[in-house]
Every structure is written in C-alpha cells, then in structure tokens.
Amino acid sequence: MRHLLTAAMPRDEAVALLDLAEDMHQIQDRELKKLPALRGRTVVNLFFEDSTRTRSSFEIAGKWLSADVINVSGKGSSVSKGESLRDTGLTIAAMGVDGVVVRSGASGAPALLADWIGRPVVNAGDGTHEHPTQALLDAFALRRRIHGDAARGAGLDGVRVAIVGDIAHSRVARSNALLLPALGAEVTLVGPPSFLPPAASDGTRLGVRAETSLDAVLDERPDAIMLLRVQLERQAGHVAPSPAEYITGWSLTDERLAHVEGAHILHPGPMNRGLELSSRAADSDRSAVLEQVTAGVSVRMAVLYSLLASDHPSPDHGGAR
C-alpha cells in the first residue's frame, strides 16, 4: 500500500488493516500512549475543508506513533491567496515531510496530489467521492460489536447494514458501499429518491441494493443502521425534502428504534439529534457512535503505520493504490 485513496481494496488487505488497528487499539488502555514506530517521520494534515474530528483523530494517531504532525488549514494559508493544489503540495513535499493527509472539497484532489508529490497520501475525505478511513473505522467498530475479542481475522460476513441518508452526495456512503461488501456484508442504501445516486447498468446503485422506504428496510431487521449526516451545506442544486419530510420518512425515531431493538446504530458525526436520529437512539446502548470515534484513532494509526513505517512498503495489491 503506497497511498490510501479509496476504500476499494481486497478483503485480505482490509482484514489486515483492521487487525493492525486492533493491535493499535490496545494503546487506549495504557497510561503511556506512545509507540516509537514513526519516530523521525513528519506528517502534514492538509485540510482545505473544515474538520475538527477527522483532523484531531489523524493528529492523535500520528502523535501516538511518535510522528511529528503539522496541521495546515486552507484558510489563512497561501491557498487562500490563490496558490494551486499542486504548488501547495510540492511546497509541503519540498520541506521534507514523509506523508500528507489531505481533506479537500474537490473530488479526486488526493489522487492528483499522490501523483504529484511522490510521498504517501491519505485521503481524509474528498468532495462527494470517498472517505476511506471513515469506512475502515465503521467496519472496525462494527466488527468489534459483532465479534468482540475474537474480531481479529474476521470479516463482516452476512452482516446486513442499512445506510440511510443523502447517499448520492455522501463520501462516507460511497466508501462504505465499497468496503463493507468486500468484507462480506450486505449493504442496502436507503434515502429519498433525490438522495439516491443514479442506477448502474445492472440496476444497482454504487453496486449495492437501494431502497426508498426506510420502514420497509427496517422490517427486514438489519444488523446495523448507519445514519448519515444530513448536510445542508451540500444541498444546493437539487431537490431535497424538508426537515419534516425527512424525519417522517428517514429519521431513526423512537418508534422506529423500538421496532429494531437489536440493531447496532452508527453515525459518522457530527449528529443532528432529532433529524437523522432521536436522542434516545443516539444515547441507547445500541449506539456505537463513541466507539466509532475511538476506533478512528486506532484505524488511522494502522493506516499511518502501514504507509510510513517502512521505506520499502509491501507491493501494491491493486485497490488501495
């Protein structure tokens, strides 16, 4: 693995990353949260979009591995003075950094950067395209919920996951629709018709099943329900339901929660309580939301270690270029 640009990867590679994250996860129980694996390495978090949790998560992950981590935000940097992505990337690379974590509103920006700068690049979310570390942490949290201490080596075989919300504009949904089926899960996308992506020639959307009725999908008793943040800032230019319509049709309300008592609840955050899910759903013991946040650090430690620890990382396996 040279870069992590996409969540599309073979099953064995995904399981290996999740297993590595399990080992990293043990640091959570320790007083001394520091491993020397990336001592002397420098990682730049290059964030052109606002983000608190993803940036902090990458920063903690890098620091717990003893890397030096520098945060560069789009605002206040030379980017706001009109510098191109390429020049910003080359400038940062010229300072001798070992890896770049990039978040951008432009789909495909991390892939371009990876071609330009000759250093490992991690996609921390690009436009409406992908957010691979989010999908990895979702898979990690879900695998732990299902397999507990026996999670190592396991996939998500036969686990039925409903992903609910604005699928078409969600990089979280896209990365999960790529990763979870590779691990053996059965993914169903659920949302208002205007929130579903166009169908492929085989009738599926993002290669998985899509439905418009949340209630019909909940009747099938899925093992996990992933609620996407309804992102009002991404609603420009297409017909969106009103908040009231959304709650009626696609919110995990108290009534729907009672109907699917056994299902694990995931949300990438930040949550809009009352919109995507009720407060009771968010705070119930079925909610894995805080476990997802903790998992994020472990998964990002695994990714940074895999990309940066060795000068001769193992050869490419295709997917995670």
Added chain:
Amino acid sequence: MLGPDEIGRALTRIAHEILEANHGPDDLILLGIPTRGAHLAQRLADRLGEITGIDFDARVGALDVTMHRDDLRGRPTRASHPTRVPAEGIDDRVVVLVDDVLYSGRTIRAALDALADLGRPRAVRLAVLVDRGHRELPIRADSVGKNLPSARSEHVRILLSEVDGRDAVTIEGGAA
C-alpha cells in the same frame, strides 16, 4: 538439531532454573514474544504450574515488540501481533521474557523498550530455547535451552506444534 523430547526436557530445565533464580514462584510473570515465544511462554507456564501446583495461566502473556523494532524502515512493512499482559500488570513483578531464538539481541532490546512502556518490573529476566550467538548488543539470556553455534549465513528454524504441526529445531543453508 533438536527433537520434541529434547525441546521438552530443555523447557522443563528452564522452568526449574526460573524458580531457582527467583527463590520460588512469587511475583513471577511470563511474557512471550510472538509468535513462537508466546507459545513457549505458555508451555513454560504449564510446566511451572505442574511443578509448583500454582495456576500460572493468569501470569502468562504476550509482548509484541513490532512497534519498537529498530529495523522498521529498512524492511517491508511488518505485521503486528496482540500484546496480552496479566490483569495485575507488571509493576514490581519479576518479568521473564521468553523467545525462541536469541541472535543479534535486537528483538530483546525492543522488548525491553516495549516493557518500559507498560510499567516498571522489579526485575526482567530472559529465557530462550536456542542461543545461536552473533550478538550485536550487550544482551545475554538467563536461561538457555540449547547453545547452537551457527554461521551467520545459516538459518536456524524453530518449529512448534502449535504453529508448525511438530516440534523441532533445524539449521539450514549456509556456505558450509
């Protein structure tokens, strides 16, 4: 070079040496270095249990040293292993590190660093099944199953039934 019986006898002797050096079983903890060292630590724990009548299962664990190695940059990305430490922790205990082969000493150097991140043992000892020489650091073992002088060009393989289906120590290759 060694068959199952010799490996068994070596482990029994190491178990007795550990008890003798520690003046009994008090405060002893065994931490094996994955993968084969962890299996050897479990076998030693079983023997210590038989000898002392005390259950050692809660006093045995595994210590992964991958993140502390000094050759991470120069080699392909290394996979890690779980670390399992007894619930009571390692503070003020006597930790016996267990590994299959002692060679350059760099793995043990990494293990000492990994251990320091977990707590402060009263003492750390080292037990290995095979010492093949060629130390690159000032490290020695307290208990050795078998000293196996070898050329650097040779490859010493430890096979354990838990992972390899049988018990054996072999030397392969070398310029001869």
